[in-house]
Amino acid sequence: EVSGDEIAPVVGVAYEMKDIALRVEGIIQPKTDMTLTAKSATIAGGGLAAATAVSGSSLVIPQTITLNVQSGIAEDTLLFGSIHQADWDNAQIAIPQNATTLAPAIGSSFSSKTAYSIGLGRKISDDLSLIASYSTEDGGGSTSTDPFTLTDGYQTLGVAARYTRDNMTFTAGYGYTKVGDVLVSYDLTALGMGVLTADYKDNDI
Numbered sequence: 001e002v003s004g005d006e007i008a009p010v011v012g013v014a015y016e017m018k019d020i021a022l023r024v025e026g027i028i029q030p031k032t033d034m035t036l037t038a039k040s041a042t043i044a045g046g047g048l049a050a051a052t053a054v055s056g057s058s059l060v061i062p063q064t065i066t067l068n069v070q071s072g073i074a075e076d077t078l079l080f081g082s083i084h085q086a087d088w089d090n091a092q093i094a095i096p097q098n099a100t101t102l103a104p105a106i107g108s109s110f111s112s113k114t115a116y117s118i119g120l121g122r123k124i125s126d127d128l129s130l131i132a133s134y135s136t137e138d139g140g141g142s143t144s145t146d147p148f149t150l151t152d153g154y155q156t157l158g159v160a161a162r163y164t165r166d167n168m169t170f171t172a173g174y175g176y177t178k179v180g181d182v183l184v185s186y187d188l189t190a191l192g193m194g195v196l197t198a199d200y201k202d203n204d205i
Contacts (some may be wrong), residue, residue, distance in 0.1 A: 001038065001039040001040070001051055002036050002037070002038045002057065002095070003036065003037050003038075004034050004035060004036040004037060004059065005034070006032055006033070006034040006035075006061065007032075008029055008030075008032040008061050009029070009030060009032075010027060010028070010029045011027070011028055012025060012026060012027040012028070013025070013026050014026075020071060020072045021070065021071060021072035021078055022070070022071045022072070023068075023069070023070050023071075024067075024068070024069050025066075025067070025068040025069075026065070026066070026067055026068075027064075027065070027066040027068075028063070028064070028065050028066075029061075029063065029064045030063050031060060031061065031062060031063040031087065031090060031091065032060070032061040033058065033059075033060055033061075034058065034059045034060065034061060035057075035058060036057040036058060036059055036095070037053075037057070038053070038054050038057035038095050039051035039052055039053050039054065040052070040054050040095065040098045040101060040103035040106075041098075041101050041103055042098075042101050042102055042103040042104070042191065049101050050101075051101070052098060052100045052101055054095060054096055054097075054098040054099075054100075054103070055096070056094075056096045057094065057095045057096065058093075058094050059092075059093045059094075060090065060091035060092060060093075061091060062086045062087045062088050062090065062091030062110075062112075063086075063087045063090070063091075064084065064085065064086045064087070065084075065085045066082060066083070066084045066085075067082060067083045067084075068080075068081075068082045069081055069082070076122060076123035077120070077121070077122050077123075078120070078121035078122075079118075079119075079120055079121075080118070080119050080120075080121065080133075081116070081117055081118040081119065082115075082116070082117045083114065083115075083116055084114070084115045084116075084117075085112070085113075085114045085115075086112060086113050086114075086115075087112050088110035088111055088112050088113060089110070089111055089112045091110060092107060092108045092109070092110060093106075093107060093108040093148060094107045094108075095107070102191075104188065104190070104191060106147060108146055108147075108148045109144075109145070109146040110146070110148070111140050113137055113138065114137070114138070115135060115136065115137035116135065116136055116137075117133060117134065117135035117136075117156075118133065118134055118135075119131060119132060119133030119134070119158070120132055120133075126164075127163055127164050127165060128161065128162070128163050128164075129161070129162045130159075130160070130161050130162075131158075131159065131160040131161070131162075131173075132157075132158070132159050133156075133157070133158040133159075134155075134156065134157055134158075135155070135156045135158075136153070136154065136155045136156070137153050137154055138153045139151060139152030139153030139154075139180045139182065140152065140153075140182075141182070142180070142181060142182055142183065143182065143183050143184075143185070144182055144183070144184045144185075145184070145185055145186065145187070146184065147184060147186045147198075149182055149184050150179075150182070150200055151179040151180055151182060151200060151203070152179070152180030152181060152182040153179070153180040154177050154178065154179045154180065155177070155178050156175055156176065156177040156178075157175070157176050158173060158174065158175040158176075159173065159174055159175075160172065160173030160174070161173070175205075176204065176205070177204060177205040178204050179200075179203050179204065179205065181199075181200060181201035181202070181203075182200050182201075183197065183198075183199050183200075183201075184197065184198045184199075184200070185197050186198075
């Protein structure tokens with residue numbers, strides 16, 4: 001049982017050239033430490049023992065850097081994209097072993113990730129505009145020993161339409177994300193529970 005909250009500051013800067021619809025935007029969120037309140041329990045007598053407090057739990061919100069760029073490339077046509085980098089190598093979750101219930105320590109082994117996206121917007125008429133986009137992020141591999149791992153990266157396709165009539169604007173969009181399969185193994189042989197596995201496969205959003 002884990003809870004906690006923290007304020008994470010964000011700073012950004014942007015540059016525009018409106019005559020060609022150019023905008024370059026940089027955003028940085030610094031690494032932020034979060035103190036967690038945690039309880040943990042273990043299996044006892046065929047059931048789950050009562051959870052008790054465990055001290056020293058922590059979580060780190062990673063430093064992230066995002067670059068967004070857009071520019072007109074032809075009449076009524078806009079190209080846009082982004083690069084988002086997260087320093088997960090230095091942002092982990094750590095829950096120590098519970099000295100009372102002997103529940104095992106649990107920790108993450110996240111690795112830094114970079115996500116990319118690119119899209120194209122097209123003005124069809126004064127009333128209608130269309131957008132198509134693609135984004136992707138590499139994963140850490142098809143196998144993992146990190147119990148916090150749920151996917152091996154992702155790829156996303158998106159489409160949207162915007163329609164304006166008089167003083168009203170209607171926007172509709174659809175995105176499809178295919179996430180990479182991953183087999184997670186977690187070794188609890190020291191507690192007589194063997195190696196637990198979770199096979200995340202054939203998932204989409």
